[in-house]
Amino acid sequence: MPAVFKDLCLDATDHQRLADWWCAALGYVRREPERDPADPIAIADPTGTGPLIWINPVPEPKTVKNRMHFDVWGDTNELLAAGATLLRARGGDIRWDVLADPEGNEFCVFKD
Numbered sequence: 001m002p003a004v005f006k007d008l009c010l011d012a013t014d015h016q017r018l019a020d021w022w023c024a025a026l027g028y029v030r031r032e033p034e035r036d037p038a039d040p041i042a043i044a045d046p047t048g049t050g051p052l053i054w055i056n057p058v059p060e061p062k063t064v065k066n067r068m069h070f071d072v073w074g075d076t077n078e079l080l081a082a083g084a085t086l087l088r089a090r091g092g093d094i095r096w097d098v099l100a101d102p103e104g105n106e107f108c109v110f111k112d
Contacts, residue, residue, distance in 0.1 A: 007042075008051050008070075011058040012103050019043055019055040021102055025079060026050065026072070062104045070107040071096070079109060 012018035019041040023029060031042040031052070040056040076097045080086060087106060088098040096108040 009054045011056050015055045015057040066106045074109050076109045
């Protein structure tokens with residue numbers, strides 16, 4: 001076996017804020033709420049079914065399209081109200097909306 005999936009990692013210039021945003025968007029919680037504020041932040045699904053996500057601090061903002069992204073089941077309007085940006089609405093042959101989180105990381109939203 002060449003590899004086993006471990007975690008997802010997401011870079012952010014304001015990793016504290018983005019960790020809070022994804023926690024609210026996914027219903028996740030910070031795995032270790034008392035970490036040094038400069039360290040990467042692990043957020044986890046409290047039910048234990050979703051993957052662990054690390055929000056890593058980086059100095060540079062996102063400048064190009066993601067090569068990998070999240071797909072989520074959810075309500076586009078709620079995510080937009082929480083601070084996401086609509087990049088492309090579903091329609092025609094496309095059954096999902098493409099949104100960006102507050103730092104511009106793209107993700108696709110499928111209806112519940």
